[in-house]
Amino acid sequence: LRRETMERAELRLVSMCEERARMLQEQFGVTVNHVHALSILISIFHFEKNPSAIDQDTFAKYTAMTSFERPLLNGIAYAERIFPHEKEMFERKHGWIMKTMNREAAPLQDEYAPVIFSQDTVSYLARMDMMSGEEDRENILRARTTGKPVLTNPFRLLGSNHLGVVLTFAVYRPNLPADASVEQRVEATAGYLGGAFDVETLVENLLSKLAGNQDILVNVYDVTNASEPMAMYGSQTPDDKVGLLHVSMLDFGDPFRRHEMRCSYTQKP
Ligand code: WA2
Numbered sequence: 001l002r003r004e005t006m007e008r009a010e011l012r013l014v015s016m017c018e019e020r021a022r023m024l025q026e027q028f029g030v031t032v033n034h035v036h037a038l039s040i041l042i043s044i045f046h047f048e049k050n051p052s053a054i055d056q057d058t059f060a061k062y063t064a065m066t067s068f069e070r071p072l073l074n075g076i077a078y079a080e081r082i083f084p085h086e087k088e089m090f091e092r093k094h095g096w097i098m099k100t101m102n103r104e105a106a107p108l109q110d111e112y113a114p115v116i117f118s119q120d121t122v123s124y125l126a127r128m129d130m131m132s133g134e135e136d137r138e139n140i141l142r143a144r145t146t147g148k149p150v151l152t153n154p155f156r157l158l159g160s161n162h163l164g165v166v167l168t169f170a171v172y173r174p175n176l177p178a179d180a181s182v183e184q185r186v187e188a189t190a191g192y193l194g195g196a197f198d199v200e201t202l203v204e205n206l207l208s209k210l211a212g213n214q215d216i217l218v219n220v221y222d223v224t225n226a227s228e229p230m231a232m233y234g235s236q237t238p239d240d241k242v243g244l245l246h247v248s249m250l251d252f253g254d255p256f257r258r259h260e261m262r263c264s265y266t267q268k269p
Pocket of ligand 1: 077078079115122125130133136139140156157158159166167168169192193194195196
């Protein structure tokens, strides 16, 4: 009888964990797809059109009205690629000076990525050089060489200080061939579109709506480095005495990263 109870408990844990993992992966996927589409929109409407058909007001309006398409992002912003010799002209044209993520004046660098368009929910990113933050900078460099969606390590986000990850897509000048080399990609890079997955609140919100939520403990990890899992969601580590543990694989679309969901019961079954 005891064995039967355990088997049933195990099956229930597997099915609840898989349900949560699939739902989270699905929401990540639709969000990433929509940011991808928006990166193409910018490539065409900001770069193929001269003058640009996008300004801060149109970007703010469009991103606010389509935010339902990106359910796990707290907002989205576009940063333009600027070289040192363009900095003065750029700042004069916009009538403001770029700042670092620590709110200092931007020091001399080989390149900058100041945010020129931002959704109102992340207006604190405006004018910020996204290359001044370690995680954002790594994302930018990896996004433009791969042409793929890229995610950062989990870290504390600006604004909320919540645990999350940043998603970045490179925006290329139009007519980049699909089979472009790494050098061609870097050369054709015009800017970066991205936003933050506020995992701490948005995943919590997603999971809280599911049946059986009180019975199950969910943790999400970045396990790209298998020997050093990084916590991405979940404050409680499972109690060893509870025993049963199920691990569901997650695919968030960044081919260079691995994520997984670990589920256990909050109480002995
Ligand atoms: N977005 C929101 N919160 C953040 C953040 C970010 N980056 N970085 C730290 N906290 C404009 O890659 C380009 C968004 C970065 C895109």
